[in-house]
Amino acid sequence: NAGVTQTPKFQVLKTGQSMTLQCAQDMNHNSMYWYRQDPGMGLRLIYYSASEGTTDKGEVPNGYNVSRLNKREFSLRLESAAPSQTSVYFCASRTPAGENTEAFFGQGTRLTVV
């Protein structure tokens, strides 16, 4: 089982360039999430999608857009990258809400904006 797959694993961008981070899950989960992780800041939620066709802003959505292409795929787009967006980005999917819910994470995309 692949679980949650993120591509690319590493990326260097110049300020002002655009790019899309890809995420796919093969666990048939409805909910998917994008986070960024900076030193000392834990995981901060950028956007989430509770089901196919819906997306909502998280804690730090500015500078990002998302697309829930289908149930499997949830992409994150940086239209005009800035050095402040240098971070490690994690995608996650989650089983239905309740006591047994569990989030599964990809291995991250390490993005540097110069």
Next chain:
Amino acid sequence: TQLLEQSPQFLSIQEGENLTVYCNSSSVFSSLQWYRQEPGEGPVLLVTVVTGGEVKKLKRLTFQFGDARKDSSLHITAAQPGDTGLYLCAPMNYGGSQGNLIFGKGTKLSVKP
């Protein structure tokens, strides 16, 4: 917006020592989860505590949910280098949508041999 505080932010100890880390909030939660993130990896679920006052054990790790379901602690007995990582707590609320999976800032633990 719920405020979630984890303490300490950093902890560096020797192998064999005991430690406790905390996750505190002013809000009441349906349940609370603890995740561990090893260097270079995504977080992995360790446990979910559901009932106020509940204690769960996972080998040398003991998790407790506060009586009022506003806080939780994680105690590690005889820490080992393999326990090194970032420990994150995530509160759960079952009402409403399943969005907003929010984490605390975490406790970064380093266990030296």
